[in-house]
Amino acid sequence: MRSVSLFSALLLSSSAIAEHPFVLDAKNNVTYQGLNRNDIEVFLGIHYGQDTSGENRFKPPRPAVPEPSSTIVAQSYGQVCPQPLGLGAPPLTLTNVTEYSEDCLVLNVARPSGLCAEDRLPVMVYIHGGSFWFNSNQDETTAPDGLIVESIANGLPVIHVAMNYRLGFFGFSQSDALESEGSENAGLRDQRLAIEWVRDNIANFGGDPEKITIFGQSSGGLAVGLQILAYGGSKPIPFQQGICESQALEPGITGNFTIDAFELVVDAVGCNSSALHSPETVSCLRNLDTQALQAAAESTYLSDIPHNIGDIWLPVVDGDFLPAAPSQLIAEHRFAANVTAMMLWAEDDMAFFTDTNITTAADTHDFIQSYISHVSASDVDSLLDLYPSTEFTANEAANLSSEFYRTARIFRDILMVCEPVYLGSALAAAGNPVYLVEWNQTILTPILQDLYNESGFGVIHTSEFAYTFGNLSHYDTRGYAFDPTPEDFALAKRGSRTWSTFASLGVPGIEGKDTFQGFERSFTTGGSDETFSVFVAGGPNEGFSPVEGSASKAVVAEQRFKERCALINSDSFIKQLDY
Numbered sequence: 169m170r171s172v173s174l175f176s177a178l179l180l181s182s183s184a185i186a187e188h189p190f191v192l193d194a195k196n197n198v199t200y201q202g203l204n205r206n207d208i209e210v211f212l213g214i215h216y217g218q219d220t221s222g223e224n225r226f227k228p229p230r231p232a233v234p235e236p237s238s239t240i241v242a243q244s245y246g247q248v249c250p251q252p253l254g255l256g257a258p259p260l261t262l263t264n265v266t267e268y269s270e271d272c273l274v275l276n277v278a279r280p281s282g283l284c285a286e287d288r289l290p291v292m293v294y295i296h297g298g299s300f301w302f303n304s305n306q307d308e309t310t311a312p313d314g315l316i317v318e319s320i321a322n323g324l325p326v327i328h329v330a331m332n333y334r335l336g337f338f339g340f341s342q343s344d345a346l347e348s349e350g351s352e353n354a355g356l357r358d359q360r361l362a363i364e365w366v367r368d369n370i371a372n373f374g375g376d377p378e379k380i381t382i383f384g385q386s387s388g389g390l391a392v393g394l395q396i397l398a399y400g401g402s403k404p405i406p407f408q409q410g411i412c413e414s415q416a417l418e419p420g421i422t423g424n425f426t427i428d429a430f431e432l433v434v435d436a437v438g439c440n441s442s443a444l445h446s447p448e449t450v451s452c453l454r455n456l457d458t459q460a461l462q463a464a465a466e467s468t469y470l471s472d473i474p475h476n477i478g479d480i481w482l483p484v485v486d487g488d489f490l491p492a493a494p495s496q497l498i499a500e501h502r503f504a505a506n507v508t509a510m511m512l513w514a515e516d517d518m519a520f521f522t523d524t525n526i527t528t529a530a531d532t533h534d535f536i537q538s539y540i541s542h543v544s545a546s547d548v549d550s551l552l553d554l555y556p557s558t559e560f561t562a563n564e565a566a567n568l569s570s571e572f573y574r575t576a577r578i579f580r581d582i583l584m585v586c587e588p589v590y591l592g593s594a595l596a597a598a599g600n601p602v603y604l605v606e607w608n609q610t611i612l613t614p615i616l617q618d619l620y621n622e623s624g625f626g627v628i629h630t631s632e633f634a635y636t637f638g639n640l641s642h643y644d645t646r647g648y649a650f651d652p653t654p655e656d657f658a659l660a661k662r663g664s665r666t667w668s669t670f671a672s673l674g675v676p677g678i679e680g681k682d683t684f685q686g687f688e689r690s691f692t693t694g695g696s697d698e699t700f701s702v703f704v705a706g707g708p709n710e711g712f713s714p715v716e717g718s719a720s721k722a723v724v725a726e727q728r729f730k731e732r733c734a735l736i737n738s739d740s741f742i743k744q745l746d747y
């Protein structure tokens with residue numbers, strides 16, 4: 169499984185002896201020439217897969233094969249995959265994409281300076297989010313430099329890799345013809361190939377191919393969940409640990425959002441949607457140029473719920489990468505053997521995506537029913553009953569009603585809490601260590617106020633980035649309001665060091681290090697119906713707490729995770745959530 173070359177142990181890299189760091193792949197006599205940045209070394213835009221345009225569009229990625237005895241100049245980012253341009257959505261993302269290409273299967277390696285091959289550092293492989301529709305491995309919010317610098321200061325240094333993968337129409341098109349040729353879930357297959365590249369090549373960079381943690385946020389968290397379920401666990405996985413941040417699964421994967429979106433694009437470009445599932449339609453799509461297809465995907469883009477949460481391009485059960493519905497794979501324990509997992513949600517993960525016009529219980533009902541449109545009216549009522557209106561309080565200054573907060577909480581629990589708990593408890597029942605985190609601190613509030621005159625959203629989606637990537641200053645940009653407290657600077661150390669400690673030791677923090685303290689496994693009883701615990705990270709109540717019982721923190725107990733997730737994760741509910 170490993171490919172540590174005999175020669176690589178002899179290799180030095182180099183900041184001391186060369187202006188630019190280099191890494192030699194001795195087996196192929198290929199040299200990677202990188203850059204020094206923030207006291208670390210980065211190798212940018214390395215191809216792990218070949219061009220995916222034309223005949224290769226939709227097809228499983230083909231590994232990139234470097235020319236023997238060549239030098240690969242890895243000093244600038246590669247191309248990003250086709251996506252809407254100028255969609256920077258601060259503070260969720262900060263970098264505007266200005267051009268794209270289908271030759272986008274590239275990754276970046278970032279590492280402490282002066283490593284040699286025998287250092288065998290743990291590796292963290294990042295899968296970016298963005299609704300499987302936008303974003304890349306270049307976004308400022310997820311730059312790895314701070315994480316690496318903090319990991320060195322913590323005495324447990326790590327290497328970081330981040331890949332691009334195909335998005336939207338190019339990464340997630342589905343039809344019978346695509347399924348028969350094995351070309352569905354192309355974006356997930358790209359991610360898998362990138363992880364395999366890491367397994368096969370990272371030793372040259374000083375990394376340990378047997379200590380790989382994949383992590384991702386939002387759709388990237390969903391990607392981590394699906395990489396754990398890949399092939400129903402029938403093939404060995406090229407990683408050992410996973411962190412799912414703000415998503416691990418998603419309602420609608422077995423629904424019709426994506427095939428409907430595909431049909432709209434096929435129509436818009438005139439490729440005969442009456443023969444939607446035919447090989448002719450696929451050939452027709454392969455003969456069109458990138459821009460025309462991306463433009464059609466954008467002009468036909470619909471959102472599945474109000475306020476544009478927008479997860480339309482979703483993975484599909486293809487009988488191969490996903491041999492059955494994710495919920496079925498989980499129920500049948502068909503997933504990776506031996507994977508240590510951490511799952512995170514933000515305290516107010518969905519507030520930014522919840523309709524601010526919600527003021528009445530009827531509005532709450534309508535919003536939730538339209539989000540989970542296949543759940544029966546009586547089940548929606550049972551769900552709403554578990555969240556009594558009286559438990560929520562309006563924020564007059566922000567002009568946000570108590571029903572707004574109620575809706576945001578129900579929305580969060582469905583997507584960001586209970587689905588990860590469902591996957592986590594199944595992993596735990598199969599004997600894997602599983603850790604649950606509720607993230608409860610943010611520096612994004614002043615930016616929302618400044619840019620959008622919005623307040624009262626709390627700890628929104630992406631809030632952990634400033635801390636887990638170890639650099640608050642990513643948000644001190646473009647004149648945005650930036651006002652971190654000493655507690656924020658402290659959490660940036662503690663949070664990022666916890667992430668890298670997890671990658672190194674398989675536990676989220678240890679005594680004697682500046683990491684989270686007292687963070688134990690969340691499921692101690694085999695994961696089934698027993699109680700579980702969460703670690704609250706940041707905010708006034710940091711620490712580990714059972715979700716119920718006398719040892720439970722009040723702020724955790726009042727969220728009634730066990731009871732609410734028992735309904736959301738019940739068999740009949742899951743069926744109706746279409747995943």
Ligand SMILES: *[C@@H]1O[C@H](CO)[C@@H](O)[C@H](O)[C@H]1NC(C)=O
Nearest residue numbers: 196197198199236237238239
């Ligand atoms: C390795 O590649 C370099 C060029 O990068 C070349 O000069 C050298 O001869 C090659 N060595 C071997 C053993 O092929």
Ligand SMILES: *[C@@H]1O[C@H](CO)[C@@H](O)[C@H](O)[C@H]1NC(C)=O
Nearest residue numbers: 254255256257258262263264
């Ligand atoms: C991205 O570009 C758009 C328009 O091109 C601009 O309005 C926006 O401010 C830019 N965003 C960032 C984060 O630079």
Ligand SMILES: *[C@@H]1O[C@H](CO)[C@@H](O)[C@H](O)[C@H]1NC(C)=O
Nearest residue numbers: 206312313314317639641642
């Ligand atoms: C932190 O982010 C700021 C702003 O992007 C950047 O100038 C600085 O170099 C970064 N430092 C590290 C260690 O990542």
Ligand SMILES: *[C@@H]1O[C@H](CO)[C@@H](O)[C@H](O)[C@H]1NC(C)=O
Nearest residue numbers: 420422423424425427542746
């Ligand atoms: C998807 O569409 C098919 C036919 O177009 C329909 O029979 C099926 O019920 C739909 N499924 C969902 C979950 O909407």
Ligand SMILES: *[C@@H]1O[C@H](CO)[C@@H](O)[C@H](O)[C@H]1NC(C)=O
Nearest residue numbers: 439440441442443444446448
């Ligand atoms: C489109 O597909 C339908 C169904 O297979 C077929 O009857 C029709 O002839 C096709 N139209 C064109 C223009 O190819």
Ligand SMILES: *[C@@H]1O[C@H](CO)[C@@H](O)[C@H](O)[C@H]1NC(C)=O
Nearest residue numbers: 474475521522523524525526
């Ligand atoms: C709220 O209502 C206003 C006025 O009807 C409308 O312009 C706005 O788009 C609505 N906001 C959302 C998030 O639906």
Ligand SMILES: *[C@@H]1O[C@H](CO)[C@@H](O)[C@H](O)[C@H]1NC(C)=O
Nearest residue numbers: 524525526527566567568569
């Ligand atoms: C407050 O929210 C309500 C309901 O969304 C809206 O109708 C009203 O215009 C808002 N008021 C202000 C001052 O924004």
Ligand SMILES: *[C@@H]1O[C@H](CO)[C@@H](O)[C@H](O)[C@H]1NC(C)=O
Nearest residue numbers: 565566567568620621622623
């Ligand atoms: C900002 O939001 C507040 C509260 O919703 C509202 O009263 C005020 O009119 C808004 N200001 C602007 C400039 O839109």
Ligand SMILES: *[C@@H]1O[C@H](CO)[C@@H](O)[C@H](O)[C@H]1NC(C)=O
Nearest residue numbers: 515608704707708709723724
């Ligand atoms: C999250 O932080 C807020 C204050 O910022 C606090 O009121 C709330 O109780 C905290 N929630 C948890 C679960 O610690």
